[in-house]
Amino acid sequence: MSAATEAAEPLVCVEDVHTYYGKSHILHGVSLTVGTGEVVGLLGRNGVGKSTTLKTIMGLVQPSRGAVLFAGKRITGTPPHKLARLGIGYVPEDRRIFRLLTVTENLRTGLDRHGVTEERRKTLLDKVFTYFPVLAERRGQAGGTLSGGEQQMLAIARAMMLEPRIILLDEPTEGLMPRMVAQIRNIIDVLHGERVSILLVEQNVPLTLEASQRVYILEKGCVRHHCAASAIDVNDPLIKQYLGV
Amino acid sequence: MATIVQFLHSIPIDLLIIQTVNGVVTGMILALVASGLTLIFGIMDVVNFAHGELFMLGAYMGVIAFAMTGNFWLALALSALILAIFGAALQIVTLRPLIGRDPLNTILATFGISLVLQNYALWQFGPVARKISEPIGAEFTLFYLQYPWYRIVIALLSGAIIGAVWLFLKFNKYGVWVRATTQDRVMAQAMGIPVPLVYTGVFALGAAMAAVSGVLFAPFGGVDSQMGLQWVLEAFIVVVVGGMGNLGGSIVAAIFISLLEAYAAVWLDPSQAVIVSFVVLILTLLFRPTGLFAAPK
Numbered sequence: 001m002s003a004a005t006e007a008a009e010p011l012v013c014v015e016d017v018h019t020y021y022g023k024s025h026i027l028h029g030v031s032l033t034v035g036t037g038e039v040v041g042l043l044g045r046n047g048v049g050k051s052t053t054l055k056t057i058m059g060l061v062q063p064s065r066g067a068v069l070f071a072g073k074r075i076t077g078t079p080p081h082k083l084a085r086l087g088i089g090y091v092p093e094d095r096r097i098f099r100l101l102t103v104t105e106n107l108r109t110g111l112d113r114h115g116v117t118e119e120r121r122k123t124l125l126d127k128v129f130t131y132f133p134v135l136a137e138r139r140g141q142a143g144g145t146l147s148g149g150e151q152q153m154l155a156i157a158r159a160m161m162l163e164p165r166i167i168l169l170d171e172p173t174e175g176l177m178p179r180m181v182a183q184i185r186n187i188i189d190v191l192h193g194e195r196v197s198i199l200l201v202e203q204n205v206p207l208t209l210e211a212s213q214r215v216y217i218l219e220k221g222c223v224r225h226h227c228a229a230s231a232i233d234v235n236d237p238l239i240k241q242y243l244g245v
Numbered sequence: 246m247a248t249i250v251q252f253l254h255s256i257p258i259d260l261l262i263i264q265t266v267n268g269v270v271t272g273m274i275l276a277l278v279a280s281g282l283t284l285i286f287g288i289m290d291v292v293n294f295a296h297g298e299l300f301m302l303g304a305y306m307g308v309i310a311f312a313m314t315g316n317f318w319l320a321l322a323l324s325a326l327i328l329a330i331f332g333a334a335l336q337i338v339t340l341r342p343l344i345g346r347d348p349l350n351t352i353l354a355t356f357g358i359s360l361v362l363q364n365y366a367l368w369q370f371g372p373v374a375r376k377i378s379e380p381i382g383a384e385f386t387l388f389y390l391q392y393p394w395y396r397i398v399i400a401l402l403s404g405a406i407i408g409a410v411w412l413f414l415k416f417n418k419y420g421v422w423v424r425a426t427t428q429d430r431v432m433a434q435a436m437g438i439p440v441p442l443v444y445t446g447v448f449a450l451g452a453a454m455a456a457v458s459g460v461l462f463a464p465f466g467g468v469d470s471q472m473g474l475q476w477v478l479e480a481f482i483v484v485v486v487g488g489m490g491n492l493g494g495s496i497v498a499a500i501f502i503s504l505l506e507a508y509a510a511v512w513l514d515p516s517q518a519v520i521v522s523f524v525v526l527i528l529t530l531l532f533r534p535t536g537l538f539a540a541p542k
Contacts, residue, residue: 058435084437096432098425109425109436112418162437 010069011036011166011197012057012088017066019049019056026052028221029066034166037195039188041208041229043243044218050201051093053218054168057199058090059083071165085113089159093170093201095151097158099144103135106143106154110161128157131187149180156187166197173204185211205243206234217242259388260511266387268507270396272500273403274458278476279483279495280407281454287490288427288447290348291340294355296455296480297473298362303328303456304468305366308375317380321460325453332452336445344441359473366470374467399461406457407496410450414492423447427490482526488536497538501525 010033019027027049034040042050055061057068059080067076075083084090098106107128111121129136132153138146143154152172159167169188173181181204188211191198202208208215209229217225219242232238278300285293306327310320339358343350381398384391414420426433426443434440459472466472483502487494502522509518529537 060431060435079439079441080431080434081437081439084435090435092432092435096429098428098432100428101421101424105421105424108418108421109433109438112421113437158436 009036009072010034011038011071012199013069014053014057015067015069017053017056017063017068019052019061019063021052021061026221027056027063030218030221030223031066032216032223032226034197034199036165037192037197038214039192039198039200039212041212041215042199042201042218043205043208043215043239045243046203048218049221050218051170052221054090054092054170054199054201057168058088060090084110084162084164087162087165089162089164089167091155091159091167091169091172093174095148095155097143097146097151097154099142101143103139103141103143103146103154106158107161110158113162124161124163128160131190132157132183149176149183152176152180152184153187156184160191164196166199167191168199168201170201171203172200173202173207181207205239209234257511261508263387263390263392264507264511265504266392266396268504269500270400271507272503273400274462275476275479275483275503276496276499277403277406277454277458277461279480279487279499280410280492281451281458282477282480283484283487283490283492283495284410284454285448285451286484287492288423289340289444291351291355291448292348293451294352294477295335295359295362296355296451297477298359298366299328299332299452299455299473300459300462300476301366301468301470301473302331302362303452303459304463304472305370305375306456307460307463308377308468311377317377321457324456324460328456329449329453333445333449335452336448340448341441341444344444363470363473370468370470372469374469375463376467377463379464395464402461403458406454407492410454411492419443419446479522482522486525486529486537488538491536491538494536494538498536 012034014030014032016029016031017027018025018029030049030053032040032042032053042053044050052061056063059075059078063076067074069075070083070086070088075086098109101109107125111124134150135154135157138150143151146154156167156169156172172184176184185207188198188200192211200208200212209232212229215227215229215232216223217238224242225238278296282293282296285291285296303324306324307320310323311317314320314323335358339354340351343354379393379395381393381395383394385394386392414423422433422438422443423446425436425438426440430440433443458476462476479502483495483499486502487496487498502525505521505525506518509521
């Protein structure tokens with residue numbers, strides 16, 4: 001374990017969180033931190049609780065025990081829409097594009113906040129249209145008619161409209177063509193460059209190790225390992241043990 | 246062949262035209278009632294059995310406001326405003342605590358509300374129907390009939406209100422919120438949309454639409470505590486036939502069913518003509534349970 005890379009002032013702090021879906025106990029005391037501007041990877045097999053961890057941070061599921069802190073304040077129990085306005089962006093695994101809304105309207109859901117000037121709107125839209133030119137081409141098209149990769153870009157762009165301090169990214173490259181994966185990888189670096197924190201859940205281990213500073217490995221709802229991304233590689237026995245098939 | 250020609254000759258064209266006008270006029274009021282109902286269902290997943298009582302209370306508020314102000318159109322606006330506030334309060338007190346529960350809970354809740362409101366109205370306003378006169382007395386000649394302009398005005402006004410709601414949903418910031426919430430309430434929350442507030446707003450809007458249709462209809466039939474029942478039944482048929490939660494579908498279905506009933510009344514007794522809408526309902530449920538005009542999923 002290397003604690004040397006631990007961020008000095010964590011932006012998000014998950015403390016001993018236990019989460020249930022009905023009677024099934026999904027998270028058994030998960031603790032992790034994400035520093036300001038840090039990219040943190042969350043690895044593990046299917047069903048170990050990675051997505052549930054993100055949902056718990058976003059307030060979409062309530063932990064039965066433990067707490068989530070955001071910028072030092074306890075946010076457990078705060079409704080999701082308030083968390084979004086505090087600066088948590090969420091890109092779910094299944095993308096959850098508003099299928100009957102156009103690309104522009106999907107982006108508007110994040111832009112129509114209090115205190116966003118006309119100028120700021122334009123800057124934000126220009127930014128995502130620069131990184132994802134295909135969204136600019138399709139801006140009048142319904143979200144449901146986009147390809148999987150385009151929907152993924154829209155989901156990320158939509159979260160960026162909130163000007164979040166952290167983005168929770170759930171399997172952004174799942175099922176995408178290599179060219180699209182490269183584009184997603186690129187936007188992670190761009191966001192990192194802007195000091196936006198990212199909590200990245202991924203099955204793609206090489207990409208996660210490349211893009212993140214630190215990684216956590218989850219198994220059966222517990223953090224089993226935690227280290228700097230540079231301290232581990234794809235062939236590490238730990239990776240085989242916790243992620244190998 | 247000869248029988249068909251004979252039948253075609255026996256169709257009274259003038260009567261058909263009159264019934265077309267009647268059907269469209271009734272259809273537009275029905276569409277206004279049904280669009281409030283379908284809006285509430287589509288967005289909140291609440292089957293609002295109290296919608297007819299909101300229609301009825303709206304009509305009463307119209308009567309009272311008319312008695313006070315003497316101006317029908319002002320009474321109409323006041324009634325819409327009062328019912329919007331009442332609807333918001335009703336949603337906050339009775340439906341908001343039930344969010345996330347089984348739909349059966351909200352069905353029972355709205356059914357309970359409808360009984361309470363009906364009996365309240367009976368107790369408060371008595372069993373005798375109140376009258377309100379048509380604000381526009383002018384008539385025009387339609388074949389052998391003197392047809393009141395007011396009916397045409399109602400149809401146009403209903404169309405205008407539905408159009409305004411559509412424009413609101415399409416272009417307004419809050420309209421986008423409403424549509425996003427309809428499609429995925431969890432993701433809408435994650436995008437910072439205050440979903441509980443959207444629900445309250447939509448319920449208030451639905452109540453105001455019910456109130457407006459109640460006031461507009463009041464000059465025809467009089468206002469009593471039972472007047473909501475017949476309309477809400479028809480409105481439910483329209484909502485199912487048009488596709489639950491589908492605003493456009495409801496409007497088309499409202500006009501479609503009202504026209505069918507109006508044409509059926511040419512040959513049948515008007516009380517039997519109502520059967521036509523039930524036949525359409527049953528056929529829809531059998532062959533297109535998602536509605537005749539279901540939106541693509």
